[in-house]
Amino acid sequence: MTVVAKRRAQMVEETRAKLIQAARKAFAAKGYAGASMDDLTAEAGLTRGALYHNFGDKKGLLQAVIDQIDGEMVARLRAEQDRAKTRWLGFLAESIAYIEMALEPEIQRIMLLDGPAVLGDPSRWPNQNACLRTTTQTIQALIDEGTVRPVDAEAAARLLNGAALNASLWIAAADDPHAVLAKAVEAFRHLTVGLLQTDLG
Template identity: 30%
Template structure:
Protein backbone atom coordinates (compact mmCIF):
# COMPACT_ATOMS: atom_id res chain seq x y z
CA UNK A 1 0.00 0.00 0.00
CA UNK A 2 1.69 3.08 -1.25
CA UNK A 3 5.09 1.58 -0.56
CA UNK A 4 6.32 0.34 -3.92
CA UNK A 5 9.92 1.28 -3.22
CA UNK A 6 10.99 -1.15 -0.53
CA UNK A 7 12.48 -4.60 -0.08
CA UNK A 8 10.92 -6.55 -2.89
CA UNK A 9 12.89 -9.43 -4.33
CA UNK A 10 13.87 -10.98 -1.03
CA UNK A 11 10.55 -12.45 -0.14
CA UNK A 12 11.49 -15.52 1.83
CA UNK A 13 14.30 -14.34 4.06
CA UNK A 14 13.13 -12.95 7.44
CA UNK A 15 13.41 -9.46 6.02
CA UNK A 16 14.25 -8.45 9.55
CA UNK A 17 13.65 -4.98 10.94
CA UNK A 18 10.35 -5.80 12.56
CA UNK A 19 10.20 -2.50 14.32
CA UNK A 20 12.50 0.30 15.34
CA UNK A 21 10.96 1.39 18.58
CA UNK A 22 10.64 -2.04 20.16
CA UNK A 23 7.18 -3.45 19.73
CA UNK A 24 5.67 -6.09 21.94
CA UNK A 25 5.89 -3.99 25.04
CA UNK A 26 3.14 -4.73 27.52
CA UNK A 27 0.32 -7.16 27.14
CA UNK A 28 -1.27 -6.21 23.86
CA UNK A 29 -1.07 -2.47 24.16
CA UNK A 30 -1.33 -2.65 20.39
CA UNK A 31 -5.03 -3.20 20.61
CA UNK A 32 -5.66 -0.14 22.70
CA UNK A 33 -3.36 1.88 20.50
CA UNK A 34 -5.35 0.84 17.46
CA UNK A 35 -8.61 1.81 19.11
CA UNK A 36 -7.21 5.15 20.19
CA UNK A 37 -5.89 6.00 16.74
CA UNK A 38 -9.06 4.79 15.09
CA UNK A 39 -11.19 6.91 17.39
CA UNK A 40 -9.21 9.98 16.47
CA UNK A 41 -9.38 9.35 12.74
CA UNK A 42 -13.00 8.26 12.71
CA UNK A 43 -13.93 11.35 14.65
CA UNK A 44 -12.01 13.62 12.30
CA UNK A 45 -12.85 12.17 8.93
CA UNK A 46 -15.72 9.84 9.47
CA UNK A 47 -15.85 6.11 8.99
CA UNK A 48 -15.94 5.75 5.22
CA UNK A 49 -13.20 8.29 4.60
CA UNK A 50 -10.78 6.64 7.00
CA UNK A 51 -8.72 3.85 5.51
CA UNK A 52 -7.20 0.96 7.38
CA UNK A 53 -3.81 1.80 5.94
CA UNK A 54 -4.10 5.20 7.51
CA UNK A 55 -4.98 3.73 10.88
CA UNK A 56 -2.25 1.12 11.00
CA UNK A 57 0.23 3.66 9.65
CA UNK A 58 -0.43 6.10 12.43
CA UNK A 59 -0.49 3.31 14.99
CA UNK A 60 2.92 2.10 13.79
CA UNK A 61 1.74 -1.38 13.00
CA UNK A 62 0.52 -3.25 9.95
CA UNK A 63 -2.75 -4.71 8.86
CA UNK A 64 -1.64 -8.04 10.20
CA UNK A 65 -1.82 -6.65 13.70
CA UNK A 66 -5.19 -5.09 13.08
CA UNK A 67 -6.71 -8.24 11.70
CA UNK A 68 -5.25 -10.21 14.56
CA UNK A 69 -7.17 -8.18 17.11
CA UNK A 70 -10.29 -7.33 15.10
CA UNK A 71 -12.27 -9.21 12.54
CA UNK A 72 -12.44 -6.20 10.24
CA UNK A 73 -13.02 -2.51 9.90
CA UNK A 74 -16.51 -2.67 11.29
CA UNK A 75 -15.41 -4.55 14.40
CA UNK A 76 -12.77 -1.92 15.02
CA UNK A 77 -15.41 0.74 14.68
CA UNK A 78 -17.59 -1.08 17.15
CA UNK A 79 -14.81 -1.10 19.72
CA UNK A 80 -14.36 2.62 19.21
CA UNK A 81 -18.09 3.14 19.41
CA UNK A 82 -18.35 1.36 22.73
CA UNK A 83 -15.48 3.36 24.14
CA UNK A 84 -17.05 6.67 23.17
CA UNK A 85 -20.43 5.63 24.46
CA UNK A 86 -18.95 4.52 27.75
CA UNK A 87 -17.24 7.86 28.18
CA UNK A 88 -20.48 9.65 27.40
CA UNK A 89 -22.35 7.56 29.90
CA UNK A 90 -19.82 8.28 32.61
CA UNK A 91 -19.86 11.96 31.81
CA UNK A 92 -23.63 12.19 32.02
CA UNK A 93 -23.85 10.20 35.20
CA UNK A 94 -21.24 12.41 36.80
CA UNK A 95 -23.34 15.40 35.85
CA UNK A 96 -26.42 14.31 37.73
CA UNK A 97 -25.01 12.30 40.59
CA UNK A 98 -25.90 14.72 43.35
CA UNK A 99 -29.42 15.55 42.26
CA UNK A 100 -32.20 13.94 44.21
CA UNK A 101 -35.38 15.61 43.02
CA UNK A 102 -36.51 13.87 39.83
CA UNK A 103 -37.27 17.09 38.00
CA UNK A 104 -33.96 18.63 38.86
CA UNK A 105 -32.32 15.38 37.92
CA UNK A 106 -33.98 15.49 34.56
CA UNK A 107 -32.81 19.02 34.06
CA UNK A 108 -29.25 18.16 35.03
CA UNK A 109 -29.33 15.13 32.76
CA UNK A 110 -30.49 17.25 29.89
CA UNK A 111 -27.65 19.67 30.40
CA UNK A 112 -25.10 16.91 30.66
CA UNK A 113 -26.43 15.32 27.50
CA UNK A 114 -26.30 18.61 25.65
CA UNK A 115 -22.67 18.90 26.65
CA UNK A 116 -21.84 15.41 25.48
CA UNK A 117 -23.52 15.79 22.15
CA UNK A 118 -21.39 18.80 21.39
CA UNK A 119 -18.21 16.77 21.51
CA UNK A 120 -17.12 16.09 17.93
CA UNK A 121 -16.16 12.48 18.60
CA UNK A 122 -19.57 11.63 19.99
CA UNK A 123 -21.42 13.41 17.24
CA UNK A 124 -19.49 11.86 14.42
CA UNK A 125 -18.99 8.36 15.74
CA UNK A 126 -22.17 7.74 17.67
CA UNK A 127 -24.78 10.00 16.14
CA UNK A 128 -23.73 10.26 12.53
CA UNK A 129 -21.86 7.11 11.54
CA UNK A 130 -23.12 4.81 14.26
CA UNK A 131 -26.50 3.85 12.85
CA UNK A 132 -25.24 3.57 9.30
CA UNK A 133 -22.20 1.45 10.10
CA UNK A 134 -23.63 -0.81 12.78
CA UNK A 135 -27.09 -1.02 11.31
CA UNK A 136 -30.04 0.25 13.26
CA UNK A 137 -30.54 -2.88 15.30
CA UNK A 138 -27.00 -3.18 16.59
CA UNK A 139 -26.82 0.55 17.11
CA UNK A 140 -29.86 0.40 19.27
CA UNK A 141 -28.58 -2.47 21.36
CA UNK A 142 -25.41 -0.61 22.17
CA UNK A 143 -27.25 2.59 22.85
CA UNK A 144 -29.73 1.01 25.19
CA UNK A 145 -26.92 -0.33 27.29
CA UNK A 146 -25.36 3.07 27.88
CA UNK A 147 -26.77 6.56 27.48
CA UNK A 148 -30.28 5.40 26.78
CA UNK A 149 -30.34 3.44 30.02
CA UNK A 150 -29.67 6.61 31.96
CA UNK A 151 -32.52 8.43 30.31
CA UNK A 152 -34.85 5.55 31.06
CA UNK A 153 -34.13 5.88 34.75
CA UNK A 154 -34.61 9.62 34.73
CA UNK A 155 -37.90 9.34 32.91
CA UNK A 156 -38.98 6.62 35.27
CA UNK A 157 -38.18 8.78 38.24
CA UNK A 158 -40.15 11.67 36.77
CA UNK A 159 -43.14 9.54 35.89
CA UNK A 160 -43.33 7.81 39.26
CA UNK A 161 -42.65 11.01 41.17
CA UNK A 162 -45.55 12.71 39.52
CA UNK A 163 -48.70 11.82 41.39
CA UNK A 164 -50.00 9.78 38.48
CA UNK A 165 -50.30 6.33 39.79
CA UNK A 166 -48.41 5.78 42.95
CA UNK A 167 -45.59 3.49 42.02
CA UNK A 168 -45.97 1.23 39.01
CA UNK A 169 -45.56 2.66 35.56
CA UNK A 170 -46.35 0.60 32.50
CA UNK A 171 -42.94 -0.57 31.29
CA UNK A 172 -43.79 -0.35 27.60
CA UNK A 173 -45.12 3.14 27.99
CA UNK A 174 -42.01 4.12 29.89
CA UNK A 175 -39.89 2.82 27.05
CA UNK A 176 -41.93 4.80 24.57
CA UNK A 177 -41.71 8.01 26.57
CA UNK A 178 -37.98 7.56 26.88
CA UNK A 179 -37.66 7.03 23.12
CA UNK A 180 -39.53 10.23 22.54
CA UNK A 181 -37.44 12.24 24.95
CA UNK A 182 -34.21 10.67 23.86
CA UNK A 183 -34.96 11.46 20.25
CA UNK A 184 -35.91 15.00 21.12
CA UNK A 185 -32.73 15.55 23.07
CA UNK A 186 -30.56 13.89 20.48
CA UNK A 187 -31.97 15.86 17.60
CA UNK A 188 -32.00 19.11 19.48
CA UNK A 189 -28.54 18.44 20.79
CA UNK A 190 -27.14 17.79 17.37
CA UNK A 191 -28.65 20.98 16.09
CA UNK A 192 -27.13 22.74 19.06
CA UNK A 193 -23.73 21.38 18.20
CA UNK A 194 -23.90 22.64 14.63
CA UNK A 195 -25.28 26.01 15.60
CA UNK A 196 -23.46 29.28 15.23
CA UNK A 197 -23.86 30.00 18.91
CA UNK A 198 -24.02 26.63 20.66
CA UNK A 199 -24.38 28.16 24.11
CA UNK A 200 -27.41 30.18 23.12
CA UNK A 201 -28.90 27.29 21.21
CA UNK A 202 -28.42 25.02 24.20
CA UNK A 203 -30.22 27.56 26.34
CA UNK A 204 -33.13 27.58 23.95
CA UNK A 205 -33.31 23.81 23.93
CA UNK A 206 -33.26 23.75 27.69
CA UNK A 207 -36.06 26.26 27.74
CA UNK A 208 -38.16 24.35 25.25
CA UNK A 209 -37.74 20.99 26.92
CA UNK A 210 -38.19 22.56 30.29
CA UNK A 211 -41.45 24.03 29.10
CA UNK A 212 -42.61 20.63 27.97
CA UNK A 213 -41.67 19.14 31.32
CA UNK A 214 -43.59 21.88 33.04
CA UNK A 215 -46.60 20.91 30.98
CA UNK A 216 -46.28 17.31 32.10
CA UNK A 217 -45.94 18.46 35.66
CA UNK A 218 -49.10 20.46 35.46
CA UNK A 219 -50.89 17.36 34.22
CA UNK A 220 -49.49 15.41 37.12
CA UNK A 221 -50.66 18.02 39.59
CA UNK A 222 -54.07 18.07 37.98
CA UNK A 223 -54.32 14.31 38.37
CA UNK A 224 -54.54 13.53 34.68
CA UNK A 225 -53.62 9.87 34.29
CA UNK A 226 -50.93 8.54 32.03
CA UNK A 227 -52.28 7.42 28.66
CA UNK A 228 -53.33 3.83 28.33
CA UNK A 229 -51.79 2.38 25.19
CA UNK A 230 -54.60 -0.15 24.95
CA UNK A 231 -57.23 2.53 24.61
CA UNK A 232 -58.30 3.82 21.23
CA UNK A 233 -58.02 7.33 19.85
CA UNK A 234 -57.70 9.63 22.80
CA UNK A 235 -54.38 11.30 22.34
CA UNK A 236 -54.58 15.06 21.82
CA UNK A 237 -57.59 17.04 22.91
Protein backbone atom coordinates (compact mmCIF):
# COMPACT_ATOMS: atom_id res chain seq x y z
CA MET A 1 0.00 0.00 0.00
CA THR A 2 1.40 3.41 -0.98
CA VAL A 3 1.80 6.22 1.52
CA VAL A 4 -1.06 8.13 -0.18
CA ALA A 5 -3.38 5.09 -0.07
CA LYS A 6 -2.45 4.45 3.55
CA ARG A 7 -3.19 8.06 4.49
CA ARG A 8 -6.52 7.95 2.62
CA ALA A 9 -7.53 4.76 4.47
CA GLN A 10 -6.55 6.37 7.76
CA MET A 11 -8.67 9.47 6.96
CA VAL A 12 -11.68 7.26 6.13
CA GLU A 13 -11.28 5.46 9.46
CA GLU A 14 -10.99 8.78 11.32
CA THR A 15 -14.13 10.10 9.60
CA ARG A 16 -16.08 6.94 10.43
CA ALA A 17 -14.89 7.04 14.06
CA LYS A 18 -15.92 10.71 14.45
CA LEU A 19 -19.38 10.04 13.02
CA ILE A 20 -19.90 6.93 15.19
CA GLN A 21 -18.79 8.80 18.32
CA ALA A 22 -21.08 11.78 17.59
CA ALA A 23 -24.01 9.48 16.73
CA ARG A 24 -23.51 7.36 19.82
CA LYS A 25 -23.61 10.47 22.01
CA ALA A 26 -26.68 11.86 20.21
CA PHE A 27 -28.61 8.56 20.14
CA ALA A 28 -27.94 8.00 23.85
CA ALA A 29 -29.03 11.54 24.80
CA LYS A 30 -31.94 12.17 22.41
CA GLY A 31 -32.84 8.75 21.02
CA TYR A 32 -32.63 7.73 17.37
CA ALA A 33 -35.71 9.70 16.29
CA GLY A 34 -34.68 12.83 18.19
CA ALA A 35 -31.10 12.95 16.88
CA SER A 36 -30.94 15.01 13.70
CA MET A 37 -28.34 14.19 11.07
CA ASP A 38 -27.40 17.87 10.79
CA ASP A 39 -26.70 18.08 14.53
CA LEU A 40 -24.58 14.97 14.68
CA THR A 41 -22.57 15.79 11.54
CA ALA A 42 -21.97 19.30 12.93
CA GLU A 43 -20.89 17.73 16.25
CA ALA A 44 -18.37 15.62 14.32
CA GLY A 45 -17.26 18.62 12.25
CA LEU A 46 -18.30 16.82 9.06
CA THR A 47 -20.94 17.08 6.34
CA ARG A 48 -24.07 15.02 5.66
CA GLY A 49 -22.25 13.86 2.54
CA ALA A 50 -19.62 12.19 4.73
CA LEU A 51 -22.37 10.38 6.63
CA TYR A 52 -24.05 9.13 3.44
CA HIS A 53 -20.72 8.14 1.90
CA ASN A 54 -19.62 6.11 4.94
CA PHE A 55 -22.89 4.64 6.22
CA GLY A 56 -25.51 5.08 3.48
CA ASP A 57 -28.02 6.71 5.82
CA LYS A 58 -28.93 7.29 9.47
CA LYS A 59 -30.03 3.66 9.81
CA GLY A 60 -26.60 2.48 8.62
CA LEU A 61 -25.00 4.76 11.20
CA LEU A 62 -27.20 3.26 13.94
CA GLN A 63 -26.05 -0.21 12.86
CA ALA A 64 -22.40 0.92 13.14
CA VAL A 65 -23.03 2.34 16.63
CA ILE A 66 -24.73 -0.90 17.69
CA ASP A 67 -21.82 -2.93 16.31
CA GLN A 68 -19.38 -0.84 18.36
CA ILE A 69 -21.39 -1.15 21.59
CA ASP A 70 -21.86 -4.87 20.96
CA GLY A 71 -18.09 -5.32 20.62
CA GLU A 72 -17.59 -3.61 23.98
CA MET A 73 -20.30 -5.74 25.60
CA VAL A 74 -18.67 -8.93 24.26
CA ALA A 75 -15.30 -7.89 25.75
CA ARG A 76 -16.94 -7.24 29.13
CA LEU A 77 -18.77 -10.58 29.05
CA ARG A 78 -15.57 -12.42 28.14
CA ALA A 79 -13.92 -10.85 31.19
CA GLU A 80 -16.76 -12.23 33.36
CA GLN A 81 -16.15 -15.68 31.90
CA ASP A 82 -12.37 -15.42 32.47
CA ARG A 83 -12.77 -14.42 36.15
CA ALA A 84 -14.95 -17.40 37.05
CA LYS A 85 -13.60 -20.49 38.82
CA THR A 86 -15.35 -22.97 36.49
CA ARG A 87 -16.73 -22.96 32.96
CA TRP A 88 -20.28 -23.31 34.34
CA LEU A 89 -19.94 -20.40 36.78
CA GLY A 90 -18.40 -18.36 33.96
CA PHE A 91 -21.33 -19.12 31.67
CA LEU A 92 -23.80 -18.15 34.39
CA ALA A 93 -21.89 -14.95 35.29
CA GLU A 94 -21.68 -13.96 31.62
CA SER A 95 -25.41 -14.52 31.04
CA ILE A 96 -26.44 -12.57 34.14
CA ALA A 97 -24.02 -9.74 33.34
CA TYR A 98 -25.64 -9.49 29.90
CA ILE A 99 -29.10 -9.19 31.47
CA GLU A 100 -27.81 -6.60 34.00
CA MET A 101 -26.43 -4.43 31.17
CA ALA A 102 -30.06 -3.64 30.30
CA LEU A 103 -29.97 -1.18 33.22
CA GLU A 104 -27.23 0.93 31.58
CA PRO A 105 -28.86 3.97 29.92
CA GLU A 106 -26.82 3.85 26.70
CA ILE A 107 -27.35 0.12 26.16
CA GLN A 108 -30.98 0.38 27.17
CA ARG A 109 -31.81 3.19 24.76
CA ILE A 110 -29.65 2.31 21.74
CA MET A 111 -29.42 -1.49 21.83
CA LEU A 112 -32.72 -2.50 23.41
CA LEU A 113 -35.25 0.22 22.59
CA ASP A 114 -34.23 2.09 19.41
CA GLY A 115 -32.26 -0.77 17.81
CA PRO A 116 -35.19 -3.22 17.58
CA ALA A 117 -37.62 -0.40 16.62
CA VAL A 118 -35.42 0.68 13.68
CA LEU A 119 -33.48 -2.47 12.66
CA GLY A 120 -36.06 -5.14 13.51
CA ASP A 121 -35.93 -8.30 15.61
CA PRO A 122 -32.57 -8.32 17.48
CA SER A 123 -32.48 -12.13 17.46
CA ARG A 124 -31.86 -11.81 13.70
CA TRP A 125 -29.02 -9.28 13.93
CA PRO A 126 -25.64 -10.56 12.62
CA ASN A 127 -24.02 -10.22 16.08
CA GLN A 128 -26.59 -12.63 17.52
CA ASN A 129 -25.32 -15.37 15.18
CA ALA A 130 -21.82 -14.99 16.61
CA CYS A 131 -23.24 -14.98 20.14
CA LEU A 132 -25.24 -18.13 19.40
CA ARG A 133 -22.15 -19.94 18.06
CA THR A 134 -20.17 -19.06 21.19
CA THR A 135 -22.98 -20.15 23.53
CA THR A 136 -23.39 -23.41 21.60
CA GLN A 137 -19.65 -24.12 21.91
CA THR A 138 -19.72 -23.35 25.65
CA ILE A 139 -22.70 -25.62 26.26
CA GLN A 140 -21.11 -28.41 24.21
CA ALA A 141 -17.94 -28.08 26.30
CA LEU A 142 -20.07 -28.24 29.49
CA ILE A 143 -21.76 -31.40 28.16
CA ASP A 144 -18.39 -32.93 27.25
CA GLU A 145 -16.99 -32.31 30.73
CA GLY A 146 -20.12 -33.81 32.35
CA THR A 147 -21.46 -30.63 33.95
CA VAL A 148 -24.52 -30.30 31.72
CA ARG A 149 -26.93 -33.08 30.75
CA PRO A 150 -26.54 -34.51 27.23
CA VAL A 151 -28.95 -32.22 25.37
CA ASP A 152 -28.67 -30.72 21.90
CA ALA A 153 -26.17 -27.87 22.46
CA GLU A 154 -27.61 -25.61 19.75
CA ALA A 155 -31.18 -26.03 21.02
CA ALA A 156 -30.09 -25.19 24.57
CA ALA A 157 -28.06 -22.21 23.32
CA ARG A 158 -30.99 -20.83 21.32
CA LEU A 159 -33.35 -21.15 24.29
CA LEU A 160 -30.94 -19.60 26.81
CA ASN A 161 -29.85 -16.77 24.47
CA GLY A 162 -33.52 -16.09 23.72
CA ALA A 163 -34.32 -16.00 27.44
CA ALA A 164 -31.45 -13.58 28.18
CA LEU A 165 -32.35 -11.32 25.24
CA ASN A 166 -36.03 -11.23 26.14
CA ALA A 167 -35.19 -10.54 29.78
CA SER A 168 -33.07 -7.57 28.63
CA LEU A 169 -35.84 -6.23 26.37
CA TRP A 170 -38.33 -6.61 29.25
CA ILE A 171 -36.05 -4.71 31.66
CA ALA A 172 -35.39 -1.92 29.15
CA ALA A 173 -39.11 -1.32 28.56
CA ALA A 174 -40.17 -1.66 32.21
CA ASP A 175 -41.45 1.16 34.42
CA ASP A 176 -39.28 -0.22 37.24
CA PRO A 177 -36.25 -1.84 35.54
CA HIS A 178 -34.52 -2.75 38.84
CA ALA A 179 -37.52 -4.72 40.10
CA VAL A 180 -37.83 -6.53 36.77
CA LEU A 181 -34.09 -7.30 36.77
CA ALA A 182 -34.32 -9.09 40.13
CA LYS A 183 -37.23 -11.24 38.90
CA ALA A 184 -35.60 -11.96 35.54
CA VAL A 185 -32.25 -13.00 37.05
CA GLU A 186 -33.90 -15.28 39.61
CA ALA A 187 -35.99 -16.99 36.92
CA PHE A 188 -32.97 -17.28 34.59
CA ARG A 189 -30.94 -19.00 37.34
CA HIS A 190 -33.74 -21.53 37.86
CA LEU A 191 -33.95 -22.19 34.12
CA THR A 192 -30.23 -22.84 33.75
CA VAL A 193 -29.97 -25.13 36.79
CA GLY A 194 -32.32 -27.52 34.97
CA LEU A 195 -29.50 -28.26 32.52
CA LEU A 196 -27.10 -29.45 35.21
CA GLN A 197 -26.30 -33.12 35.84
CA THR A 198 -26.35 -32.30 39.54
CA ASP A 199 -27.29 -29.08 41.29
CA LEU A 200 -24.10 -27.01 40.97
CA GLY A 201 -25.93 -23.64 40.79
